[in-house]
Amino acid sequence: MLKVENVHKSFGKNQVLKGVSFDVEKGDVVAILGSSGSGKTTLLRCLEFFEKADDGRIELGELKTDLKGAHKSVANQFRQHTGFVFQNYNLFNNKTALDNVKLGLIKGHGVDKKKADELARKALDKVGLSDRLDYYPSELSGGQQQRIGIARAVAFEPDVIFMDEPTSALDPELVGEVLETIKKLAENGITMVIVTHEISFARDVATKVIYMDEGVIVEQGTSLEIFSRPKQERTRQFLSRFLADYDYVI
Numbered sequence: 001m002l003k004v005e006n007v008h009k010s011f012g013k014n015q016v017l018k019g020v021s022f023d024v025e026k027g028d029v030v031a032i033l034g035s036s037g038s039g040k041t042t043l044l045r046c047l048e049f050f051e052k053a054d055d056g057r058i059e060l061g062e063l064k065t066d067l068k069g070a071h072k073s074v075a076n077q078f079r080q081h082t083g084f085v086f087q088n089y090n091l092f093n094n095k096t097a098l099d100n101v102k103l104g105l106i107k108g109h110g111v112d113k114k115k116a117d118e119l120a121r122k123a124l125d126k127v128g129l130s131d132r133l134d135y136y137p138s139e140l141s142g143g144q145q146q147r148i149g150i151a152r153a154v155a156f157e158p159d160v161i162f163m164d165e166p167t168s169a170l171d172p173e174l175v176g177e178v179l180e181t182i183k184k185l186a187e188n189g190i191t192m193v194i195v196t197h198e199i200s201f202a203r204d205v206a207t208k209v210i211y212m213d214e215g216v217i218v219e220q221g222t223s224l225e226i227f228s229r230p231k232q233e234r235t236r237q238f239l240s241r242f243l244a245d246y247d248y249v250i
């Protein structure tokens with residue numbers, strides 16, 4: 001459903017992505033793991049056309065394009081099919097929860113006001129915020145704000161949602177409710193590509209795990225393959241940092 005091929009991106013002399021390729025099937029939850037600076041955010045930003053890649057291709061359903069020369073109108077076509085969840089929520093602070101989600105639908109996706117209201121309420125219900133429609137972000141916890149961010153991304157029923165460390169800005173006690181929300185989306189068959197440092201979440205929820213280091217995919221496979229039988233020494237070392245007492249079946 002989503003095919004990413006050979007993505008390259010440099011900032012000046014800093015080669016951040018050195019040919020990244022992976023496939024996503026409908027219903028997949030892909031977890032991207034990797035240490036800080038390995039290029040995970042840059043990769044997602046290139047796939048959402050926030051950043052212009054130097055090389056590479058993307059296919060999403062019937063849509064196909066080179067990333068480098070992609071015209072704005074092509075980027076917009078892709079964005080009609082992809083949602084994005086930011087680490088820091090990116091909400092309008094002067095808009096209520098309901099209006100934040102509605103605005104995305106109206107401005108970003110050309111949905112009429114009545115339909116936007118209906119879809120926004122449905123999306124906020126999915127993330128458990130039906131009782132907070134008229135609250136402003138400052139009146140909500142970080143976990144609730146991020147759930148608005150997730151509602152905004154699911155509201156227009158995209159083919160795939162990209163999430164960049166959706167829980168890393170949260171206080172530890174709020175991480176669980178957001179992971180639970182994402183898990184529910186997964187159970188409902190929503191396709192997601194999630195950059196995360198939540199290793200046990202990735203192990204339990206991801207259908208596919210990608211480990212990145214220094215701008216390349218070191219290893220990718222099913223959750224079982226990566227967590228129980230990692231082939232690469234670099235993957236083992238990375239995981240052992242999180243799972244000190246982890247028993248590998250090698």
Ligand SMILES: Nc1ncnc2c1ncn2[C@@H]1O[C@H](COP(=O)(O)OP(=O)(O)OP(=O)(O)O)[C@@H](O)[C@H]1O
Nearest residue numbers: 011014016034035036037038039040041042043165
């Ligand atoms: N806009 C930019 N301009 C210049 N360099 C950048 C820019 N964005 C990212 N970089 C560089 O690209 C490299 C990869 O950054 P990126 O944010 O993609 O890493 P990451 O894997 O998401 O890390 P983290 O886990 O800390 O979020 C870093 O060396 C970073 O300094």
Ligand SMILES: [Mg+2]
Nearest residue numbers: 040041042165
């Ligand atoms: Mg990042």
